[in-house]
């Protein structure tokens with residue numbers, strides 16, 4: 265899953281408005297931000313098998329540190345501790361830390377909907393889950409669009425624009441992300457090179473987080 269992860273970030277921002285949307289964007293993709301470099305380093309493993317699913321060619325056969333439920337809980341706990349420390353003495357510091365931790369954890373549960381059974385429960389490969397919606401590209405695209413639209417609706421309802429950019433920016437941003445998702449899924453050829461995939465994934469994750477960080481300042 266790609267754009268659908270941002271539904272969690274946008275919804276959590278609607279719920280806990282002192283959290284920073286740019287950081288929430290990083291948090292919901294945190295395990296993927298680790299995953300790609302770990303694959304390049306040979307610590308986690310994936311194979312590119314053309315036609316593996318309708319959406320991509322990812323055979324993700326070994327990712328215990330980033331994509332196990334246990335690992336995800338551990339990363340979420342780390343975020344909670346980090347943001348609790350950073351938010352000490354700040355109003356709603358604890359609530360922001362919870363939002364950041366939930367953002368990290370949400371990645372596993374949204375991945376669960378679309379991945380083939382490649383998400384380990386524990387650090388080993390004994391039990392792996394995934395409902396496999398990636399086998400249907402239209403359903404995957406539709407699900408991500410519905411999730412992110414619902415989150416946007418909730419966020420717009422819970423916050424107020426302070427500038428004109430704030431009024432239309434988030435809507436345009438979400439549409440922009442859906443266009444990227446569409447191109448990625450149906451139009452552009454997928455890279456068959458892991459390093460190239462890693463670089464493009466990291467660039468897009470940080471670019472989107474940067475835009476979210478900017479737009480966040482335009483609503484209150």
Ligand SMILES: [Zn+2]
Nearest residue numbers: 295296371375
């Ligand atoms: Zn993932």
